[in-house]
Amino acid sequence: MESLLHRYRNITVLFVAIIAQIAAIAWQVRQDNDVPLLRVWAVSAVTPVATAIESVRSGAFGVFGDFFTAHGSRDESRNLRKQLGDLRLRNRLLENELSAAEKAGALAGFKAQTRSTLIGAHVIGTTTGMGTRSVLIDRGSLSGVRRGMAVVTPDGIVGRVLEVYLSASQVLSVTDAGFAAAVESQKNHTRGVMKGMGSSSAKVDYVPGGQKVEKGEVFYTSGEDRIFPRGMPAGKVTGVEDGPTFQTIYIDPFGADAAPEEVFVISDPVHQEIPNVPATDTPVFLAPDAKGASGDMPQTLANGTQADQLADQYRKLGAAQGHVIGVGAPGSLPPNFNLKVPGVNAPALAAGATGGSGFARGISGSSGGAVRVYQRPIGTSPGPGAASGARAGMPLGISRLPGGASGARAGMPLSARLPGAASGARAASGARSASGARAGIPLGARPASGRLLPR
């Protein structure tokens, strides 16, 4: 027996090793448990070295790398090469500093804007495995990182913490096939589950066929998974495929565009709103000001809206009754807004009737059949051919017209008696008078001289 074992020692060891590992895998799968000790050993052995290398690289590699790069042009003259090298070094150094400053500024801005509590971390390595996408960060349980915490950058979500060690953590990337997060589209608010695909892209599952999702639309985290706070950018839709039950939506994750160097672990997530869709830049045609438009603008627009005029009218009515709008105890009697006040909601008395100055326009008939429009100061004697019924000093608004004005009765508003008179024969004070004019004469054709052509 002993010789048999010795003879098949190698194959026996192989079987033992294989069976032990299969048993270990089966135990992990069945218990949904892990072998943390082995991971701790491996990660503890490698991450300090990676951290040290990264620190040295970030501090010195750029300067030395550019130094050697600048010395590559040996064919040029020595002076030019030296100058060029110096300038390149300085330029690259400044670019690096600028880039670092911009990046730091963006990170600081992001940290200041977000309401969640963040832990800054450096990415110090990627992890191995077919179809697996995860990274190592230099913050662990000593820094307060816990398993399941969300990892983000200002660009978008990066992943979630898979394993936590003392000074490092393993982060499952959004593109890993095992990653999932609840997301919501920005424009149509379509909800779904974002899943990694093991490649550089991801997809959104469980979106029913009827829901609208557009290419180019942005998905944000919805906060329903209790890992990522609501409102973090997730990715942009690159394609939509209809399925029998659910749509398949392919998205380009924001946080996986390039390997991030700095990330944030969200230790205390606070939801924020998903921003509204920005307005499109579609140009809108605005016509230029029409020539002479200001003169033709209606009176209501020139003096404000109708509501403004109504409010002004109420204010004047209140003032006429000794009431100030907005003043007065609750329950006190309001002013009578139906009261007719001349000049406010009733025809005003002509200025001439009160002896005031002003002009009144009259329309007179002539023997030649021409209709004249004339102006005269109210209170002065009428001109030749003036309305025979109107006398100086009479209120023009109620002037008695002679029988020559066919169809018109004394006391009627001229606008009702004389179509077209509103534009052709309007007194400055609002009072109108007409004589010898017949209803139906198109007065609107009045020339600039005030002379109306016979029909």
Added chain:
Amino acid sequence: MGSSTGRILVDDARQVRRARYPVWVFFVVPLSALLIQIYLPLFQTLRFIAKVDLPLLVTIYFALMRRSQIRGLSIGLILGMAQDSFSRFYIGMYGLCKTMVGYLSASVGMQFDVEHPFVRILLCLVFYLFHQFLYWVLQRAVLDQLVVFDLPGELILAVIHAFIGVALFHFLDKLRIRE
């Protein structure tokens, strides 16, 4: 490689002698392979290194050169489990694959002149494909994951691994203790 006789099959006792290395090589080389694979892909221009399974090549090399099946499977087991520790999968997936590769490499190393470049290219190519296929089988059988085996892609990667393997083996040969 310099001592390669030009023949592929082993035909004398000199060729089956085990290569010897300083002790530090057995620590530094595997650790470096792991470190390179997890650190260098961080840089945009070096992302392709994530596709290169350096721990696998190191396993093949030491198993071939040490010509001991137990040593070969041991180094495969340790490197594979270390690699598992950095992946999100269960520990033992890579360990099992590399254990098999280590054992078979050592077995093959006793039959061939493993310093011959053609043998090295061929072995790297075959063992890479075997490793990937075994991993794929484990993913489907043990973890019940519906993963597709991308044969054309794996073939291209196998060729790349073969040439990287030859260069790496040439470098590692220089660490040997000369007798």
